[in-house]
Amino acid sequence: MSYIAKPIARHPKLKRNALGLTHRDYEGAMSTLCAGCGHDSITAALIEACCEIDLPPHRIAKISGIGCSSKAPTYFIKQAHGFNSVHGRMPSVATGANLANRDLIYLGVSGDGDTASIGLGQFAHAVRRKLNMVYIVMNNGCYGLTKGQFSATNDRASPSKKGAPNPFDPIDLCQLAITLGAGFVARSFSGDKAQLKPLIKAAIHYNGFALLDVISPCVTFNNHAASTKGYEYVRAHNEALDRVDFVPLENEIRAELAAGETRDVLLHDGSTLRLNRLDADHDPEDADSALTAIRSRAARGEVATGLLYLDPAEQDLHATLGTTARPLNAMPMSELCPGADKLAAINAKFQ
Amino acid sequence: MMQKAEMARTVDAFSPARSRDGTPPTDTSDPQYFHKVVDCQYACPAHTPVPEYIRLIAQRRYADAYMLNWESNVFPGILGRVCDRPCEPACRRGRIEEKPVAICRLKRVAADNKGDVTERLPRVPFQKNGKRVALLGAGPASLTVARDLLPLGYHCVLFEKDPVGGGLMRSNIPAFRLPAKVLDEEVDLIYGLGVEKRFGEAVTSLKAVIDEGFDAVFVGTGAPKGKDLNVPGRAEADANVHIGIDFLTSVAFEHVDSIGKRVVVIGGGNTAMDCCRTALRLGAEKVMVTVRSPRKDMKASDWEIEDAEREGVPVLDNHNPAEFLVENGRLVGVRFDKMRAEYGADGRRKLIPTGESVVIECDDVLMAIGQDNAFPWIERDIGVEFDEWGMPAVDRTTFASTRPGVFFGGDAAWGPENIIWAVAHGHQAAISIDKHCRGEPITERPAPGANLVSQKMGIHEWSYSNDYDNGRRVPVPHADQVTALRNIKVEVELGYDEVLALKEAERCLNCDVQTVFEQPKCIECDACVDICPVDCITFTDNAPEPELRQMLRTPAENLEQPLYVSSDLPTGRVMVKDEDVCLHCGLCAERCPTGAWDMSKFMYVERQAAPVCQRHLDAYLD
Ligand SMILES: Cc1cc2nc3c(=O)[nH]c(=O)nc-3n(C[C@H](O)[C@H](O)[C@H](O)COP(=O)(O)OP(=O)(O)OC[C@H]3O[C@@H](n4cnc5c(N)ncnc54)[C@H](O)[C@@H]3O)c2cc1C
Ligand SMILES: Cc1ncc(C[n+]2csc(CCOP(=O)(O)OP(=O)(O)O)c2C)c(N)n1
Ligand code: SF4
Ligand code: SF4
Ligand code: SF4
Ligand SMILES: [Mg+2]
Numbered sequence: 001m002s003y004i005a006k007p008i009a010r011h012p013k014l015k016r017n018a019l020g021l022t023h024r025d026y027e028g029a030m031s032t033l034c035a036g037c038g039h040d041s042i043t044a045a046l047i048e049a050c051c052e053i054d055l056p057p058h059r060i061a062k063i064s065g066i067g068c069s070s071k072a073p074t075y076f077i078k079q080a081h082g083f084n085s086v087h088g089r090m091p092s093v094a095t096g097a098n099l100a101n102r103d104l105i106y107l108g109v110s111g112d113g114d115t116a117s118i119g120l121g122q123f124a125h126a127v128r129r130k131l132n133m134v135y136i137v138m139n140n141g142c143y144g145l146t147k148g149q150f151s152a153t154n155d156r157a158s159p160s161k162k163g164a165p166n167p168f169d170p171i172d173l174c175q176l177a178i179t180l181g182a183g184f185v186a187r188s189f190s191g192d193k194a195q196l197k198p199l200i201k202a203a204i205h206y207n208g209f210a211l212l213d214v215i216s217p218c219v220t221f222n223n224h225a226a227s228t229k230g231y232e233y234v235r236a237h238n239e240a241l242d243r244v245d246f247v248p249l250e251n252e253i254r255a256e257l258a259a260g261e262t263r264d265v266l267l268h269d270g271s272t273l274r275l276n277r278l279d280a281d282h283d284p285e286d287a288d289s290a291l292t293a294i295r296s297r298a299a300r301g302e303v304a305t306g307l308l309y310l311d312p313a314e315q316d317l318h319a320t321l322g323t324t325a326r327p328l329n330a331m332p333m334s335e336l337c338p339g340a341d342k343l344a345a346i347n348a349k350f351q
Numbered sequence: 352m353m354q355k356a357e358m359a360r361t362v363d364a365f366s367p368a369r370s371r372d373g374t375p376p377t378d379t380s381d382p383q384y385f386h387k388v389v390d391c392q393y394a395c396p397a398h399t400p401v402p403e404y405i406r407l408i409a410q411r412r413y414a415d416a417y418m419l420n421w422e423s424n425v426f427p428g429i430l431g432r433v434c435d436r437p438c439e440p441a442c443r444r445g446r447i448e449e450k451p452v453a454i455c456r457l458k459r460v461a462a463d464n465k466g467d468v469t470e471r472l473p474r475v476p477f478q479k480n481g482k483r484v485a486l487l488g489a490g491p492a493s494l495t496v497a498r499d500l501l502p503l504g505y506h507c508v509l510f511e512k513d514p515v516g517g518g519l520m521r522s523n524i525p526a527f528r529l530p531a532k533v534l535d536e537e538v539d540l541i542y543g544l545g546v547e548k549r550f551g552e553a554v555t556s557l558k559a560v561i562d563e564g565f566d567a568v569f570v571g572t573g574a575p576k577g578k579d580l581n582v583p584g585r586a587e588a589d590a591n592v593h594i595g596i597d598f599l600t601s602v603a604f605e606h607v608d609s610i611g612k613r614v615v616v617i618g619g620g621n622t623a624m625d626c627c628r629t630a631l632r633l634g635a636e637k638v639m640v641t642v643r644s645p646r647k648d649m650k651a652s653d654w655e656i657e658d659a660e661r662e663g664v665p666v667l668d669n670h671n672p673a674e675f676l677v678e679n680g681r682l683v684g685v686r687f688d689k690m691r692a693e694y695g696a697d698g699r700r701k702l703i704p705t706g707e708s709v710v711i712e713c714d715d716v717l718m719a720i721g722q723d724n725a726f727p728w729i730e731r732d733i734g735v736e737f738d739e740w741g742m743p744a745v746d747r748t749t750f751a752s753t754r755p756g757v758f759f760g761g762d763a764a765w766g767p768e769n770i771i772w773a774v775a776h777g778h779q780a781a782i783s784i785d786k787h788c789r790g791e792p793i794t795e796r797p798a799p800g801a802n803l804v805s806q807k808m809g810i811h812e813w814s815y816s817n818d819y820d821n822g823r824r825v826p827v828p829h830a831d832q833v834t835a836l837r838n839i840k841v842e843v844e845l846g847y848d849e850v851l852a853l854k855e856a857e858r859c860l861n862c863d864v865q866t867v868f869e870q871p872k873c874i875e876c877d878a879c880v881d882i883c884p885v886d887c888i889t890f891t892d893n894a895p896e897p898e899l900r901q902m903l904r905t906p907a908e909n910l911e912q913p914l915y916v917s918s919d920l921p922t923g924r925v926m927v928k929d930e931d932v933c934l935h936c937g938l939c940a941e942r943c944p945t946g947a948w949d950m951s952k953f954m955y956v957e958r959q960a961a962p963v964c965q966r967h968l969d970a971y972l973d
Contacts, residue, residue, distance in 0.1 A: 002882075002941045004819075005818075006882065006884050007818075007936055008821060009819055009934055010884060010886075011932055035942045035943060035944045036944025038876070040878060040942075190877075191875060219944045231876060232874070235921070
């Protein structure tokens with residue numbers, strides 16, 4: 001952390017988006033995380049991505065659990081709605097909020113402890129229900145906030161800073177999410193904004209459950225030479241399966257890329273996801289292929305990154321439940337609460 | 352003396368081929384790299400360490416602040432009021448919000464509050480070295496040479512045609528901008544170092560001076576001839592048409608104390624502004640300034656124009672004087688042709704008459720259209736060469752003329768400039784004179800002193816105020832206008848009081864506290880990139896500089912500002928910092944987990960002839 005606030009002075013030639021805002025207008029409070037924490041870089045990527053796709057800051061809801069990662073929403077888009085909930089309970093709060101107001105964009109921010117330990121059950125059900133949200137795990141292989149204990153995503157081969165061995169195999173959240181039916185599953189690295197930013201943009205535009213598992217080194221507890229979640233290791237073992245470009249609705253799509261290598265996926269809302277495949281054997285629209293690609297890399301000690309799996313069907317919970325198209329806060333009281341007669345009629349059906 | 356930050360490491364053998372045609376790593380061991388980042392100091396002809404003295408003011412160490420100034424620029428009290436301040440347009444703050452730090456007015460604060468600094472000055476008498484130097488003209492250029500040479504034991508003889516010294520600072524800069532007391536104090540201080548004064552008599556022959564057997568002669572006689580305008584009626588109107596600088600001199604020496612009720616000033620430079628404001632104080636009721644060109648091309652500094660307008664003087668632009676109108680042998684007005692500016696494809700301006708003309712009635716005209724050099728008293732057969740326009744051939748570095756032992760400086764060298772340039776010339780000429788007298792080659796110049804010292808005090812603590820202050824430029828309070836216009840000796844600007852000064856001082860960005868990058872420590876975590884409030888830092892593939900400038904987070908379009916480029920990082924990329932609008936807030940260094948960035952104070956001192964005149968400055972080196 002720093003003692004001074006980030007100066008309000010900004011570069012006089014900063015780019016403005018369609019709303020007339022600069023990326024500095026998407027900032028939050030000054031981060032209190034450790035200097036060099038990967039979480040801050042993910043925060044910066046979120047700031048830039050949201051600015052670049054012209055999101056109105058007040059149409060965003062940031063929801064998190066507990067952990068250094070879960071503190072991060074304070075550090076971006078201060079005009080957005082926010083709910084810093086209970087450890088592992090971000091998915092329930094996000095579900096409730098989303099059902100009440102489907103018009104907001106839900107950014108769930110969690111950690112590997114928050115998601116893969118205490119919150120694993122909540123996570124699984126949010127995925128299974130295909131909640132329309134972006135679920136970001138800032139994954140550092142440890143509980144940063146409580147001084148670096150192993151988390152459930154830490155690799156077996158990766159000892160603690162003091163050398164204690166890790167006896168358990170990791171939970172791979174991407175594999176889990178694919179198995180549970182997530183529509184959009186990607187892995188990235190806090191130190192690679194070029195890869196991360198387009199993935200964030202695409203995940204936001206995806207209608208359904210989008211998981212971003214972002215490896216995010218904990219400089220204080222898990223960035224030592226033997227760690228598999230440190231900057232050096234991830235840089236050396238990062239295998240991108242593809243490069244994603246996000247092409248918003250308004251932008252004309254260029255069609256000059258070589259066939260076979262590049263695939264354009266038209267998203268539900270009219271924007272396009274351009275996939276530049278680097279691994280010919282990996283078909284991101286096929287769950288088995290995606291799982292194989294991830295596992296084969298993991299077996300070699302490599303980390304598969306990029307857009308791992310994408311279900312172009314884009315199904316979300318509201319469609320499944322057939323809920324009303326209008327957010328609850330936009331409904332007149334007479335519709336929200338139709339009265340005792342209606343209630344009696346409903347109750348009668350269950351008798 | 353430079354503590355190299357191991358920056359200029361050679362590119363590793365394994366680094367990708369692209370870096371070979373990329374921009375080479377910045378060589379920060381060259382003191383000019385960091386010097387240029389200190390925009391104000393770099394722009395100051397005397398390279399005054401501006402941020403350092405502003406910090407001293409912020410600590411209320413006024414005498415210390417004064418001495419750093421005195422050692423660099425000799426006349427802090429004077430310059431704190433009337434300097435042309437090339438530092439201010441250069442100030443980085445002006446590129447971040449619109450107004451630069453009031454550097455000049457802060458200098459005045461140091462001078463106003465310094466107290467007694469006698470103990471800190473070089474002590475007289477000095478051990479004489481037996482050499483004699485003639486200094487012609489007692490303006491700031493010669494006075495600077497005297498200050499630099501006296502402590503080395505030179506016997507300096509100051510020749511001046513006027514009965515008092517100070518040059519144009521005395522005879523032309525009006526007392527309402529520069530009170531005599533302030534001028535006297537700093538000029539007397541140099542006299543106090545032991546000058547021999549030969550005042551009240553013009554030098555009429557350089558040969559005669561040389562024949563007196565001086566070891567060296569410095570010509571600092573300025574550009575004393577005001578330009579005239581030959582248009583119809585000039586001769587007939589002569590009694591009421593005055594050359595601006597001669598008029599100001601007559602007022603300064605109290606030979607003139609009145610002027611007509613309606614006065615027209617011709618010319619758009621600073622002299623015109625002093626003329627109109629002086630006329631007001633001599634009782635003129637209607638004064639206007641007329642200038643041939645469009646207003647935006649006027650030579651006068653913006654603040655001088657503002658001051659004149661504030662006192663009720665209108666500026667009429669595009670007015671080209673065509674005729675002095677005389678009736679019954681007396682000036683009654685001036686006829687002007689209205690002009691229009693046209694700019695050619697090459698950007699060159701042409702003034703074209705619109706066909707319209709106007710008459711402005713007046714009783715007196717003050718002509719302020721420029722100054723010329725005049726050296727009728729320098730014989731053309733004594734080895735001092737002149738060009739076809741009558742200007743001496745002077746070396747830009749050594750200030751030597753074509754005759755060994757004869758040097759020029761100040762306005763005498765290349766025409767009218769300003770005080771701070773005269774001082775800078777004086778320092779360099781003194782070095783040359785000293786070397787000449789010692790029989791050393793004058794072309795070998797002393798290297799500047801420089802050093803770089805970390806300002807880190809703790810994890811989030813720096814020895815300077817790194818927090819960005821969002822305050823706007825603090826206006827300087829003025830004397831009541833009615834009183835000021837009634838008395839020519841009342842100083843218009845009151846200067847900052849302590850409260851205002853401390854407020855203004857906080858606006859300084861401390862550009863001398865440099866961001867120093869140590870490539871081997873960087874783990875490329877992006878923390879510095881993310882935190883930088885002004886998007887200065889980019890990690891990118893390397894490329895030739897023009898391309899690289901376009902590849903940054905915000906394109907580096909200010910080509911006057913350098914890029915700081917690292918050697919190749921482990922990912923094959925380089926760190927590029929655009930120095931342009933860096934706030935020197937230190938957040939990059941605070942957020943860097945490995946200490947790859949540090950905030951280090953860079954001191955830069957240009958060497959003068961006499962080390963004893965740089966004791967305070969020297970203390971900052973090593
Ligand atoms: C009206 C006016 C206002 C100005 N305002 C400012 C300002 O606000 N800020 C600023 O920085 N600059 C200002 N300047 C410019 C500044 O005053 C000069 O650039 C500066 O004084 C030049 O210094 P110098 O030592 O070269 O010569 P000068 O100051 O011109 O001194 C030369 C001296 O030599 C003497 N001399 C000349 N010929 C002889 C001779 N033959 N024998 C003996 N003595 C001789 C002269 O009497 C004079 O005293 C102003 C100039 C004018 C005309
Ligand atoms: C119910 C509950 N149990 C335990 C804790 C203690 N606790 C706080 S944060 C945390 C782990 C956070 O780890 P992670 O989600 O990975 O976040 P990180 O700090 O690593 O970013 C734990 C166990 C708690 N706050 N609440
Ligand atoms: S403890 Fe680790 S995870 Fe938490 S802020 Fe520090 S570096 Fe980041
Ligand atoms: S000091 Fe560092 S963080 Fe601050 S503006 Fe300059 S480069 Fe950016
Ligand atoms: S914060 Fe430090 S280690 Fe991280 S990228 Fe910047 S200089 Fe490198
Ligand atoms: Mg964690």
